[in-house]
Amino acid sequence: MENELQKTPKAQVYLYIRFSRKTQEDGDSELRQYEYAKRVAQKYNLTINHDLRDRGYSAFKGDHRKTGKLGRFIQGVNDGTIAKGSILIVENLDRLSREAPFYAQKLFNDLIYKGITVITSSDDAIYNELEFNKRSESFYRVYSVMQRAFDESHRKQVNSVGSIKRKINRVQKGEHTSNFTGLPFWITNNQSQYVLNSFAEPVKLIVKWSLEGVGATEISRRLAERSIKSPHGKERWGITTISNMLKNHSLFGKATMDLKYTCDGIPVKEAYEFERLYPPIISEDDFNLLNARKKKAKGSRAAYMGKAYLLSAYGKGVAVCAKCGSCLHSQNQKQYSRVDGSVLQSVLRLHCGKHRETKNCCSSIKAKELEHAFLDLISSEIDKSFLEHKPNEVTLEKLQVKINELKKKNKVLIDTLTSSEDRDTILHIQNKLKENEKLKKSFESELKNLQDSYDGSSDYQEIIRLTKKCKNFNNVEDRKKLKSILINIIIRMAIDLEGKMIFIRFNNQRDMTIYFDGGRYIATTFDHRVRFRKKRER
Numbered sequence: 001m002e003n004e005l006q007k008t009p010k011a012q013v014y015l016y017i018r019f020s021r022k023t024q025e026d027g028d029s030e031l032r033q034y035e036y037a038k039r040v041a042q043k044y045n046l047t048i049n050h051d052l053r054d055r056g057y058s059a060f061k062g063d064h065r066k067t068g069k070l071g072r073f074i075q076g077v078n079d080g081t082i083a084k085g086s087i088l089i090v091e092n093l094d095r096l097s098r099e100a101p102f103y104a105q106k107l108f109n110d111l112i113y114k115g116i117t118v119i120t121s122s123d124d125a126i127y128n129e130l131e132f133n134k135r136s137e138s139f140y141r142v143y144s145v146m147q148r149a150f151d152e153s154h155r156k157q158v159n160s161v162g163s164i165k166r167k168i169n170r171v172q173k174g175e176h177t178s179n180f181t182g183l184p185f186w187i188t189n190n191q192s193q194y195v196l197n198s199f200a201e202p203v204k205l206i207v208k209w210s211l212e213g214v215g216a217t218e219i220s221r222r223l224a225e226r227s228i229k230s231p232h233g234k235e236r237w238g239i240t241t242i243s244n245m246l247k248n249h250s251l252f253g254k255a256t257m258d259l260k261y262t263c264d265g266i267p268v269k270e271a272y273e274f275e276r277l278y279p280p281i282i283s284e285d286d287f288n289l290l291n292a293r294k295k296k297a298k299g300s301r302a303a304y305m306g307k308a309y310l311l312s313a314y315g316k317g318v319a320v321c322a323k324c325g326s327c328l329h330s331q332n333q334k335q336y337s338r339v340d341g342s343v344l345q346s347v348l349r350l351h352c353g354k355h356r357e358t359k360n361c362c363s364s365i366k367a368k369e370l371e372h373a374f375l376d377l378i379s380s381e382i383d384k385s386f387l388e389h390k391p392n393e394v395t396l397e398k399l400q401v402k403i404n405e406l407k408k409k410n411k412v413l414i415d416t417l418t419s420s421e422d423r424d425t426i427l428h429i430q431n432k433l434k435e436n437e438k439l440k441k442s443f444e445s446e447l448k449n450l451q452d453s454y455d456g457s458s459d460y461q462e463i464i465r466l467t468k469k470c471k472n473f474n475n476v477e478d479r480k481k482l483k484s485i486l487i488n489i490i491i492r493m494a495i496d497l498e499g500k501m502i503f504i505r506f507n508n509q510r511d512m513t514i515y516f517d518g519g520r521y522i523a524t525t526f527d528h529r530v531r532f533r534k535k536r537e538r
Contacts, residue, residue, distance in 0.1 A: 011085035013046045014073065018054040018064055018095045030055075033091045036121035040089060043124060048089070059098040060153035061262070065107065070096070074107075077114045084115030091122050093142060094149035100264070104146040154262075161261050168259075171274055181257040184250040185231040187278050194278045202228050206242060207251065207282050210290055213484040216242040246294070252287045253280035268419070271412050288401035307332055308479035310371055310470065311350055311495060311502075314487055322494040322503060324361045326354035331364075332473070348473065352497060362497035370500055372471055373521035377514050379467035381523050384460045399447040406440045459485055 017033040030053070041048050052073060057064035064070045076082035088111070090096055096118075097104035108127075111118065117128040132138055167180040179189055186199040202223060209219050220237045223230075230237040249256050255274040262268065282290075309330035312319045319328045329351045348367045355361035410433055417429045466482040469475055492505040502514040511526040 010083040040121040321352040322496040377523040
């Protein structure tokens with residue numbers, strides 16, 4: 001039987017190599033696929049123009065067609081950037097897909113229908129529209145290969161999922177087992193229990209600094225100063241490594257995992273949580289507080305490039321130009337000597353973001369005097385009443401985070417409940433939902449009581465202490481501490497750059513206006529709750 005091979009002038013030859021486990025990269029899988037492809041290309045007098053390789057992509061889960069090189073190839077075929085008549089060389093058809101035959105057949109048929117010829121290098125077989133039209137038995141051969149590939153992968157999945165579930169059952173009974181999910185780098189399984197390893201001390205330092213409001217960049221610098229190497233042995237810890245570590249539930253001993261598999265070709269995800277599985281670094285309350293603060297402060301900066309700016313960078317839409325509503329930007333502008341290039345002075349300037357781009361709002365201003373007035377009047381005008389009922393005071397914040405965490409847990413439980421058919425699992429989830437709801441109502445009641453009684457004493461004393469030190473622009477540490485407090489109590493700061501006025505709204509709906517009049521700055525405060533206004537001069 002002669003196979004038909006046609007290649008149009010604009011067509012290209014593509015080699016596709018795939019394997020699902022990274023460990024195969026060190027074996028002969030990749031080399032074998034490449035050697036087979038060279039041989040079949042030589043046989044049919046073809047020149048391979050493009051080499052596509054998906055290393056560590058599962059064809060059973062469809063990862064390669066979703067995010068891999070094969071997915072890009074399919075996209076190119078669909079949008080016409082890959083010419084009709086092009087040739088795709090693969091070792092076997094199971095390199096293209098190991099999904100359920102219905103999905104695998106569709107992927108294959110779509111390529112053939114768009115004019116792509118597929119050559120399998122292991123048996124020199126050619127598949128294209130002409131071949132299928134001439135020999136219908138090719139269709140059955142393709143389907144049987146896909147069914148066999150799926151059955152093989154499905155059997156491996158059943159065995160793997162069964163093994164993991166047996167380990168999960170052991171853990172749920174309080175027994176120790178070998179690893180069934182990835183371990184955090186500061187924990188080791190010594191076969192009898194999970195223990196903290198040598199990275200636990202650096203992790204404790206990172207957590208401590210983060211709770212104090214220190215950012216990931218500064219933490220990385222401090223670790224480098226102490227010559228503490230990263231988990232990968234590098235001199236400097238990556239920002240992503242630090243950020244991901246601080247989001248890891250293992251910090252307070254909880255392990256989480258999503259067990260993903262397919263059932264009759266349909267993706268299934270089962271969420272599991274294991275409380276107190278690992279030795280904790282911090283409490284769950286501190287973990288939740290830490291991540292709630294990071295989420296709230298996303299986009300805001302206590303410090304940037306080693307400087308702490310007090311009139312900008314409070315987060316999206318907080319510190320804005322009063323005229324156009326664009327974000328404000330601070331700049332410590334240095335002026336240099338024309339003679340020897342030395343720094344003559346540094347000038348703090350405040351810019352309207354829109355004007356920097358379009359030049360049609362307010363020009364930048366020198367901001368030192370305005371910042372000093374801001375510090376003086378914040379210090380003299382803020383009293384405990386400005387911080388009363390502040391919803392993100394530490395104790396209140398922890399309670400709110402607990403409530404939010406229970407809501408998230410209930411959502412996951414409900415999602416699992418709707419997809420589960422196991423009676424015992426359904427009963428367990430229903431009981432857990434009732435338990436969580438009762439706990440949530442208890443926290444909500446406690447939160448309301450505390451909100452009614454908080455007087456803001458701790459933050460008030462800290463503001464008074466810090467404002468006296470923060471006029472020195474180089475006192476970055478104290479400016480960062482003050483900025484961290486202000487980020488949590490100010491919900492809006494609009495600055496009129498032309499009139500040099502600041503309008504501030506606090507969390508508890510208290511307002512303050514700072515403006516220049518008669519050669520001095522004056523502050524006016526207003527309490528919406530009691531309709532009371534007060535005026536003070538600087």
